[in-house]
Amino acid sequence: MRVKVGKTSIVLAKGDITDQDVDAVVNAANPSLMGGGGVDGAIHRKGGPQIDEECLEIRRSQYPDGLPPGKAVITRGGKLKARYVIHTVGPVWKGGKNGEAEVLAAAYRNSLALAAQKGLNSIAFPAISTGAYGYPFEDACRVALQAIVQELNELGGSAPEEVRLVMFTEGDFDRCAALMRSFFPGLAKTLDRNRWLKVCARGSRLASPLCCRL
Ligand code: AR6
Numbered sequence: 001m002r003v004k005v006g007k008t009s010i011v012l013a014k015g016d017i018t019d020q021d022v023d024a025v026v027n028a029a030n031p032s033l034m035g036g037g038g039v040d041g042a043i044h045r046k047g048g049p050q051i052d053e054e055c056l057e058i059r060r061s062q063y064p065d066g067l068p069p070g071k072a073v074i075t076r077g078g079k080l081k082a083r084y085v086i087h088t089v090g091p092v093w094k095g096g097k098n099g100e101a102e103v104l105a106a107a108y109r110n111s112l113a114l115a116a117q118k119g120l121n122s123i124a125f126p127a128i129s130t131g132a133y134g135y136p137f138e139d140a141c142r143v144a145l146q147a148i149v150q151e152l153n154e155l156g157g158s159a160p161e162e163v164r165l166v167m168f169t170e171g172d173f174d175r176c177a178a179l180m181r182s183f184f185p186g187l188a189k190t191l192d193r194n195r196w197l198k199v200c201a202r203g204s205r206l207a208s209p210l211c212c213r214l
Contacts, residue, residue: 001177003184008152010145011164012180013124014173018046022164023120024074024084026111028128031066031089033059033073038131043085047078051085070106072114084120086111090129093136104129104140105147112151115160122162127172137172141179 001012017025017039028039033055035044044051054075059066067073072088088111091103107128115123125144129135144165152159167173 001180003180003186005149005152006156006159007161008159009162010148010180011162012167012173012177013164014167014170016042016168017124017126017166018042018080020124020164020166021081022122022124022162023082023160024086024115024118024123025077025080025082026072026123026125026128027085027087028126028131028133029067029087029089031063031068033063033067033087036132039126043080047080047085050078051075055087070103070110072107072110074114074118082124084118086114086123088128090133091135093129093134096136096139100129100135101139101143104135104143105150108144108147109151109154112148112155112160112163116155116158119158121160122164123160124164124166126166126168127176130172137175138179141176142183145180145183 003010013020017027025043027043030036030040035041035052058073058075062073063071067087067089069089069091072086074084074086077083077085088107090107091098091100093100108125111125112123127137127140128144130137130140148163152163165176167176
């Protein structure tokens with residue numbers, strides 16, 4: 001599934017974040033930046049020692065007390081296909097009244113801003129905080145989509161060309177796809193490819209400035 005927001009395609013994909021052929025993958029890290037389980041463990045394992053070394057240096061030089069939730073830093077990608085890893089820390093879910101949504105939005109927005117600052121063209125996100133940190137999946141997806149669209153609007157011409165949302169399971173993919181359909185008005189029509197081509201041929205745009213297609 002793909003939605004166009006300005007110059008950026010937001011692409012929903014199913015897969016493993018460590019396999020993504022993008023300029024940067026985002027790591028759902030913890031403040032230590034020293035690795036852990038889930039996405040974090042997979043990225044550090046597959047990326048190898050270069051990521052560990054650069055994370056250690058970031059801790060030493062910039063964040064001796066750990067990376068605060070919502071902030072983002074960047075290292076090279078080591079042995080990953082992605083050239084860079086953007087490490088961010090999502091919120092731990094504590095019921096929803098402790099600023100979790102703001103911190104989650106900041107994690108997405110700061111990661112995107114960092115990618116833009118580095119001139120990167122494509123970035124892949126996992127569903128931050130929805131694993132070990134316990135954020136309810138649908139709520140987290142809504143916050144993520146809203147934060148991404150807001151930051152893309154803010155970045156304008158320097159926004160990356162592709163923002164990929166990588167879901168680990170079929171179930172998560174389906175749930176996020178359903179949310180995207182309700183979030184982006186053009187997608188609510190669930191156009192199939194042929195209908196989309198006919199719409200394009202007529203030269204119409206859906207829900208301007210969003211140009212959406214499935
Ligand atoms: N590729 C894509 N998505 C994945 C992968 C993968 N290889 N592995 C898991 N997911 P989590 P969090 C999904 O726990 O909730 C770590 O120990 C997973 O199904 O990785 O932000 C860190 O060190 C879930 O939907 O991140 C922190 O301590 C989503 O990615 C803590 O976990 C996020 O799950 C961070 O917890």
